[in-house]
Amino acid sequence: MRIELEKRAKVSTLFSILSPFIAFLLTIVFGGIMFALLGKNPVMALYSFFVEPLSEVWSLHELAIKAAPLILIAVGLSVCFRSNNWNIGAEGQFIMGAIAGSILPVVFYDWQSPLVLPLMMLMGMLGGALFAAIPAFLKAHMNTNEILTSLMLVYVAQLFLDWLVRGPWRNPGGMNFPETRTFAVDAILPEMIASGRTHWGFAFAIIAAVLVWFMMRYTLKGFEISVLGQSERAGRFAGFSSRRMIWFSMLLSGAFAGLAGISEVSGAIQQLRPVISPGYGFTAIIVAFLGRLNPLGIVAAGLVLALTYLGGEAAQLSIGVSEKVTRVFQGLLLFFVLSCDTLIHYRIKLIFDRLTATTSEGSR
């Protein structure tokens, strides 16, 4: 017996839309089973994981804070993935953006001006983009695999940050803790709404999502991205350059990841530390796919994945499971999203081998 995937004649529009929801439902069911196996009451556990964080105003603000970098990075990644460029190193670009953006408040901390904040944001974008330019250059001109190079550069960025905050950028008045000096008021991204901590990073994410959505939906550039993603040869026939597209998509997603990085540091952490991201750059890959590589879908998906971060923290406190549960849920979610998408395009067929039957019939 073997299992075959047979392409469906027609893809159901209804299930294409429902797919992320079904994936989410399955994640909850299997998450419940996992909690039960851990000896917890699954209903209570799921409640504290998924519902409790939504019940108070302050935690909704936390949700927005966590969703902002996820959405911003995932929107950039969606352009990459649509054009068939597999930037897996957004985590590194996020960190390098944060470092580049922090030059002003850490090194030139004396300079107080309303210009500081916009400059920090620009430098953050530049830092992320330049770091993404490395795998872009290697792919466009040396034909290397960007999945490997961008991924490996993540560790370079992480260790570079670690070295900076322990070495040259360590706060002189910080009791030898591996941290930079805290940012001055001029260098802090302000809160958006009076009721809580949500900073302007969330607005950046929404604006970026809407702009990219418009680009993909209406403009020739968006058309170019999807053509080159589906067939490089057809793109060449159209006069589009896949090499330029490597640069465009990598620099764009790098800049978005960099902006997310500096926004996170400036708005939420307000200094540099050895670790500034709980894996936003990697989780954003799940967000991008859960949102079907559609910027508006990504906004919703970003909120869902942000909830898994909050839920992990909440579950650790209230029912005493490891916060690694977050990773399990994210993994389950990605698995079910991809499975649902596969089953929308293909049907599973069990083939029972009839070889023995044939020989007996043939020699009858």
Next chain:
Amino acid sequence: MPVEGVAANGHLLAVSNLTKLFGSFAACNGINLQIERGEIHALLGENGAGKSTLVKMLFGVLAPTAGEILWQGQSVRIANPAAARKLGIGMVFQHFSLFEALTVAENIALSMDANISLAKVAEEASRLSHAYGLPLDPKAHVADLSVGERQRIEIVRALLQNPRLIILDEPTSVLTPQEADRLFETLYKLKAEGRSVLYISHRLEEVQRICDRATVLRHGKVTGACDPKAETPSSLARMMVGSDVAAVTAEGTNAKGQVQLEARHLTVPARTPFAVSLKNICLKVHAGEVLAIAGVAGNGQGELFDALSGEYPVADDNAVQIRQRPVGTRNINARRLMGAGFVPEERHGHAAVSALPLSDNLVLARSRSDAKAFLGGGFLKVIRRDAVTSATKRISEAMDVRKSGEDPPAGSLSGGNLQKFIVGRELDRQPSVLVVNQPTWGVDAGAASRIRQALVDLAKAGSAVLVISQDLDEIFEVATEIAVISDGRLSDPYPAQELSREKIGLLMGGMYGKTEGTEAAHAH
């Protein structure tokens, strides 16, 4: 090697009511077919008629949804190709499955039992290949062999299993006329031994020449069973297409104008190890002229198209000239802006993106040349959907593109309808230069004749048309001048009336400077 005695009564193979469904689509719908011992049986049909599906079921690649296969009068279920071979069915696919880095003998050994020594395989293969007039060197590496020789490996491989029925899928589509003649000799030999051949083709002339009986498929159903020798090409075509195929008229295209497209000593190194380098190609296409470039696949046609279209610009700006201006280093859109249009060979993933709707595939070729009509919003370059949609509609009507729905994905159209759209997309611009690579490759007869007529009409209206084709019938239908490409070299052009098929066949084999006497000797 005569076939051992089998009961002489009854059919060798009979198929009754065989059906294959893909989802709700019936690729084969209640097929009935009988193959006798010692006959060459043709399976005729357009692309998508269900020929491939049918033979895949006979060879155990696909499982039938319904119906019965009778082998020597007994009902059998063929689960996989190994079971088919065991019964005595051999198959030579259109696309070969050979390892280029291995030798002929090694490739053959791969399909045999593991316990037979390589030397024995080589000896047996060499004996068989000579017995059937298929000369092969067992020690040669496949990479060094021509397509015709590679096909011989596949045939010998099938013959080693001592089959009673051999299925050949479009065997001559890759052969020169001379190679095809040699293949036919082999088929006659097989027939004389009492073996049967199921011969799949859409070349009517061949079928009439070598086949004893023919079964014609259309839309997955049998539309005729006949003796092809008693039919005329047009009556066979009618069974295939279902209606009379309009004859293309090429008269009155001889008024030559200025040179519109020119290649001057175009030399291009091979881009990949498997590509062909172009060597000193010179050609001129005048306004009002159709220059056809004949040749067997893989002799530089694709590379020539890439260089002329500007998908891969060349180093020497003067090597390619459009409307007497050098464009060698310019890209495809710059050339389009000068009035050129291009139709590549491969429809899916080159001329069109299968998953995108037709309107997007219109933008694909014309975003730059029709920027004024199709783009708005200044630097944002917003695609103007209304303009694109109405142009798509105009093209579909002009070329009679049959489609389901207003703007379906390109991949949902049949090959012929998509090709009509792709050609129509260029014609709609009234290009002064049109370069087409394999204009009707894999296209049904009705669409092919429509496309060819459109090419002839375009030239009549004063454009320069360059057609690269492997199909000699097509070339003689549309061309005013004919040149032949072989191993990246282009022959001198000849007026179409002066060139015989034999002469083209010789040119295809790379024989340029031979005397008339040699040609006559090679012609048969």
